[in-house]
Amino acid sequence: MTAATTRIVLAKRPHGVPTDECFRFEEVQLPTLADGQVLLRIDYLSLDPYMRGRMNAAKSYAMPTEIGDTMPGGTVATVLESRSSSVTAGEQVLSYSGWQTHAVADGATVRRLDPAAAPVQTALGVLGMPGFTAYAGLRNIGRPTAGETLVVAAATGPVGSMVGQLAQRAGARAVGIAGGPDKVEFLRAGLGFDAALDHRAPDFREQLAAAVPEGVDVYFENVGGGVFDAVFPLLNTFGRVPVCGLAANYNLTGLPTGTDRVPALLAGILTRSLTFRGFIQSEWAATQFDDFLAEVAPEVAAGRIRYREDVVDGLENAPEAFRGLLAGRNFGKLLVRPNA
Amino acid sequence: MTAATTRIVLAKRPHGVPTDECFRFEEVQLPTLADGQVLLRIDYLSLDPYMRGRMNAAKSYAMPTEIGDTMPGGTVATVLESRSSSVTAGEQVLSYSGWQTHAVADGATVRRLDPAAAPVQTALGVLGMPGFTAYAGLRNIGRPTAGETLVVAAATGPVGSMVGQLAQRAGARAVGIAGGPDKVEFLRAGLGFDAALDHRAPDFREQLAAAVPEGVDVYFENVGGGVFDAVFPLLNTFGRVPVCGLAANYNLTGLPTGTDRVPALLAGILTRSLTFRGFIQSEWAATQFDDFLAEVAPEVAAGRIRYREDVVDGLENAPEAFRGLLAGRNFGKLLVRPNA
Numbered sequence: 001m002t003a004a005t006t007r008i009v010l011a012k013r014p015h016g017v018p019t020d021e022c023f024r025f026e027e028v029q030l031p032t033l034a035d036g037q038v039l040l041r042i043d044y045l046s047l048d049p050y051m052r053g054r055m056n057a058a059k060s061y062a063m064p065t066e067i068g069d070t071m072p073g074g075t076v077a078t079v080l081e082s083r084s085s086s087v088t089a090g091e092q093v094l095s096y097s098g099w100q101t102h103a104v105a106d107g108a109t110v111r112r113l114d115p116a117a118a119p120v121q122t123a124l125g126v127l128g129m130p131g132f133t134a135y136a137g138l139r140n141i142g143r144p145t146a147g148e149t150l151v152v153a154a155a156t157g158p159v160g161s162m163v164g165q166l167a168q169r170a171g172a173r174a175v176g177i178a179g180g181p182d183k184v185e186f187l188r189a190g191l192g193f194d195a196a197l198d199h200r201a202p203d204f205r206e207q208l209a210a211a212v213p214e215g216v217d218v219y220f221e222n223v224g225g226g227v228f229d230a231v232f233p234l235l236n237t238f239g240r241v242p243v244c245g246l247a248a249n250y251n252l253t254g255l256p257t258g259t260d261r262v263p264a265l266l267a268g269i270l271t272r273s274l275t276f277r278g279f280i281q282s283e284w285a286a287t288q289f290d291d292f293l294a295e296v297a298p299e300v301a302a303g304r305i306r307y308r309e310d311v312v313d314g315l316e317n318a319p320e321a322f323r324g325l326l327a328g329r330n331f332g333k334l335l336v337r338p339n340a
Numbered sequence: 341m342t343a344a345t346t347r348i349v350l351a352k353r354p355h356g357v358p359t360d361e362c363f364r365f366e367e368v369q370l371p372t373l374a375d376g377q378v379l380l381r382i383d384y385l386s387l388d389p390y391m392r393g394r395m396n397a398a399k400s401y402a403m404p405t406e407i408g409d410t411m412p413g414g415t416v417a418t419v420l421e422s423r424s425s426s427v428t429a430g431e432q433v434l435s436y437s438g439w440q441t442h443a444v445a446d447g448a449t450v451r452r453l454d455p456a457a458a459p460v461q462t463a464l465g466v467l468g469m470p471g472f473t474a475y476a477g478l479r480n481i482g483r484p485t486a487g488e489t490l491v492v493a494a495a496t497g498p499v500g501s502m503v504g505q506l507a508q509r510a511g512a513r514a515v516g517i518a519g520g521p522d523k524v525e526f527l528r529a530g531l532g533f534d535a536a537l538d539h540r541a542p543d544f545r546e547q548l549a550a551a552v553p554e555g556v557d558v559y560f561e562n563v564g565g566g567v568f569d570a571v572f573p574l575l576n577t578f579g580r581v582p583v584c585g586l587a588a589n590y591n592l593t594g595l596p597t598g599t600d601r602v603p604a605l606l607a608g609i610l611t612r613s614l615t616f617r618g619f620i621q622s623e624w625a626a627t628q629f630d631d632f633l634a635e636v637a638p639e640v641a642a643g644r645i646r647y648r649e650d651v652v653d654g655l656e657n658a659p660e661a662f663r664g665l666l667a668g669r670n671f672g673k674l675l676v677r678p679n680a
Contacts, residue, residue, distance in 0.1 A: 053611070224606055243610045249603045259595035261602045263586070266564055269618040270583045271393070276616040278609040 003030045003039055003080070006315060006338075007070045007100030014055055016253045017326070022055065023071070023319045030104050033083045038110065040077035040095060040103045045315075045336040046124035047073065047322050049222075052250040071099035071318075074129060076113065076120050087112055094123045099318055101338045118301060125333035126300055126307040127293065130158035133281040135292045137220060137242035138166050140284060141277045146171030148217035151208075151234075153177040153199065153227040154247065155187050156308060158333035162296075163220045164193050165305050172218070175211050177227055179328045186331075191306055205230045218242075224249040232265070235274055243278040251326055308332030313340035343370045343379055343420070346655060346678075347410045347440030354395055356593045357666070362395065363411070363659045370444050373423045378450065380417035380435060380443045385655075385676040386464035387413065387662050389562075392590040411439035411658075414469060416453065416460050427452055434463045439658055441678045458641060465673035466640055466647040467633065470498035473621040475632045477560060477582035478506050480624060481617045486511030488557035491548075491574075493517040493539065493567040494587065495527050496648060498673035502636075503560045504533050505645050512558070515551050517567055519668045526671075531646055545570045558582075564589040572605070575614055583618040591666055648672030653680035 004027055011024035033039055054065045054072055065072055075097040079089050084107020087093055093110035097103035113120045118127055125131065142163075144150045150167040154160045155176030164174035164187075176193040178184055179200050187196035195211040197204065208230050215236035221228060225248030235241070268274060299305040310330045312321045315338035325334050344367060351364035373379055394405045394412055405412055415437040419429050424447020427433055433450035437443035453460045458467055465471065482503075484490045490507040494500045495516030504514035504527075516533040518524055519540050527536035535551040537544065548570050555576035561568060565588030575581070608614060639645040650670045652661045655678035665674050 221606070224603065228602075228606070243606060246603070246606055246610055249607065252603060255599035255601055255604060257598070258600055260598050261595055261600050262568075262605055263564065263589045263592060264595060265602055265605065266561070266568070266583060266586055267589065269616055270586055271618065273618045273620065273623065274616075275618075276609055276614075278611065278613045278615075280613065283613065 003102050004028065005030055005100045005102035007098070008315065008318060009068055009070050010055060010065050011067070013057055013067070014052075014251075016251050017323060018052070018055060018251075018319065020319060025316070030102060033081060033104060036084050036107050037104055038079050038084050038087055038093075038107045039081040040075075040093070040097060040105055040110075041080050042075045042077045042097055042101055042103065042338045043092070044076040044121040044124060045073050045099060045318065045338055046075065046128070047318065047325050047334045047336060048130065049245050049247040049250060049326060051322065052247075052326060072096070073098045074124050075103075076123055077103070077110075082107060084108070086110075092120045094128070099315065099336075099338070101315055118297060121309065121335055122300065122307070124335060125158040125309065126162060126305070127297055129281055130333065131162045131296060132285065132289055132292050133244050134159050134162035134166060134220070135296065136281050136284040136288055137244050137279060138163065138170075138218075139288065141242035141275070141279065142167075142218040142220055142240050144170045144172035144218045148172045149175065149212050149214055150218040150220065151175045151177065151212065151216050151231055152220040153223040154328065155193065155196070156183045156191075156332055157222075157330070158307065159222050159244065160220070161191055161307055161332075162305070164191065166296075167218070168192070168194070175208075175216075177208075183331060186308065190308070199227050199230075209234060215239075220244070221246070223247050232268060235268070235272060237272045238274075239272060240275045241277070243276060244280070247326060247328075309335055311335045311337060313337050315339075343442050344368065345370055345440045345442035347438070348655065348658060349408055349410055350395060350405050351407070353397055353407070354392075354591075356591050357663060358392070358395060358659065360659060365656070370442060373421060373444060376424050376447055377444055378419050378424050378427055378433075378447045379421040380415075380433070380437060380445055380450075381420050382415045382417045382437055382441055382443065382678045383432065384416040384461040384464060385413050385439060385658065385678055386415065386468070387658065387665050387674040387676060388470065389585055389587040389590060389666060391662065392587075392666060412436070413438045414464050415443075416463055417443070417450075422447065424448070426450075432460045434468070439655065439676075439678075441655055458637065461649065461675055462640065462647070464675060465498040465649065466502060466645070467637055469621055470673065471502045471636060472625065472629055472632050473584050474499050474502035474506060474560070475636065476621050476624040476628055477584050477619060478503065478510070478558075479628065481582035481615070481619065482507075482558040482560055482580050484510045484512035484558050488512045489515065489552050489554055490558040490560065491515045491517065491552065491556050491571055492560040493563040494668065495533065495536070496523045496531075496672055497562075497670070498647065499562050499584065500560070501531055501647055501672075502645070505531060506636075507558070508532070508534070515548075515556075517548075523671060526648065530648070539567050539570075549574060555579075560584070561586070563587050572608060575608070575612060577612045578614075579612060580615045581617070583616060584620070587666060587668075649675055651675045651677060653677050655679075
């Protein structure tokens with residue numbers, strides 16, 4: 001079988017928001033399968049904030065995506081043809097095939113998914129890298145305990161929603177922050193957060209202070225920006241700040257002018273014995289991902305840990321969906337169905 | 341016996357550098373000893389950067405010193421008279437009597453010192469709070485390992501000199517930073533640091549980069565300011581920054597203008613998986629101070645861990661000596677002999 005793929009490559013490095021000129025669509029013929037390879041049809045492409053960092057020339061988490069390379073990303077795919085002993089045609093797998101409709105992959109690099117255990121696309125969200133980011137950041141850094149208060153922003157997203165629900169399982173109070181009344185309502189009624197706040201409210205800072213009468217013990221940092229500024233003064237002595245993302249800052253083209261608040265930040269760290277720790281989930285994936293699935297998958301299957309997805313159809317809509325992600329316009333885990 | 345003390349009280353909260361008007365000398369009669377109390381003649385008063393924080397109205401590490409209260413500080417004293425069963429007249433003790441010539445203290449709150457084991461004033465420096473600050477920050481946060489590179493500033497001081505020497509015992513390279521050629525020479529020849537740099541050199545940043553060809557794994561932060569700015573870009577992935585002091589910032593009257601580098605600081609923490617952790621030695625004193633003395637005191641006695649003292653005679657010289665400390669003009673652990 002020969003097949004073609006439509007893919008989106010990095011055409012130009014963005015300055016600020018990634019405009020349409022940063023992306024180029026290509027239609028190319030895929031090579032005939034070599035021994036051990038599989039041909040995949042991409043069912044779901046995961047869009048995640050870290051991809052913005054890959055578009056820059058500077059090394060961030062990982063090496064930058066090169067100009068002309070397919071935009072990277074986790075994917076769930078159906079095996080159309082297999083020359084690998086580990087998977088057979090018709091099975092669904094997790095792969096890292098990026099922004100395209102089809103792909104050829106090594107059979108050894110994909111992970112077979114069981115559609116009976118959980119919807120396959122959860123391998124990109126609540127039971128995948130974002131969910132594990134929440135788990136690893138709390139287990140290794142945040143360590144919420146009974147009676148403590150945790151705050152997380154982008155709380156309807158795949159990381160934030162898991163952070164809040166895991167913190168509650170540890171006996172902590174979970175305060176979620178999101179943008180807009182629909183999301184706030186979902187945090188309260190849909191996910192059962194102890195408190196939920198809209199960071200767009202004019203009196204957000206006052207609302208936040210009122211929502212954490214005993215201060216903040218864990219701030220799970222995945223957005224940066226104004227939410228960080230509001231939470232920082234409320235952190236208690238011995239507060240912990242796992243830093244896994246700064247989505248609000250990713251499109252910054254320069255540093256804000258005004259005063260340099262670095263001395264104030266360091267003074268706060270010093271006088272309140274705070275811990276800041278940046279991390280990527282891959283640091284602990286080899287040693288803790290199995291624990292994560294064993295603990296969390298049954299809770300998800302039973303509906304005791306909940307999540308929300310935001311599915312966009314058509315690969316051609318990926319760039320705009322990605323811009324929306326960085327601006328907080330998605331509502332739940334953002335997925336693209338490239339072939340829909 | 342009745343006795344008088346000359347003491348220095350906080351007269352006015354400083355705005356920036358603590359001027360002479362911030363201090364007032366008082367001569368007062370001490371009360372007759374009650375049961376359990378001791379009368380002390382202060383032999384050594386320790387001057388430390390943390391005292392600057394106590395002079396502010398805002399809570400920092402600890403409650404602020406009140407206007408009219410004696411300036412706080414650790415002291416080594418001789419017992420002139422004792423109504424306590426735990427110490428007898430003529431013994432030397434560690435107490436927390438502050439900036440004065442004499443004091444009355446509860447016998448239960450002083451610690452007897454053995455002049456045969458080590459010079460008594462080391463209980464205020466290399467074998468006291470500053471030395472333990474170095475030990476606790478490395479043991480609990482910095483954790484230097486063989487082959488790693490550690491950087492510490494104010495490296496001729498009582499914290500910095502211990503940090504470097506303990507890091508070397510763990511097999512790490514110790515790079516010390518100090519102000520002026522005499523101090524740099526002492527770091528190299530007197531303390532045996534692997535490299536020593538003068539932060540006042542016009543090409544300090546280039547010198548620092550050249551001195552850490554494999555980057556920085558531990559930056560023991562006790563000064564802040566320009567040294568922090570120079571070290572931060574050199575921190576390696578998984579770098580650790582124990583934050584125990586920010587002496588360069590203590591006299592700031594406002595935040596610097598220009599760009600707000602907080603987003604860049606957070607981005608560095610994120611992309612390099614850095615750990616920042618503020619601390620005060622008291623967090624671990626109850627559980628680790630005995631370990632510290634057991635490990636370090638024999639090394640000091642044998643001359644394998646070295647230190648330097650800067651002794652100022654006369655209580656009247658304490659305010660100027662304290663200003664010098666905050667400006668880095670002392671050379672070694674700063675002590676005042678109030679009765680000399």
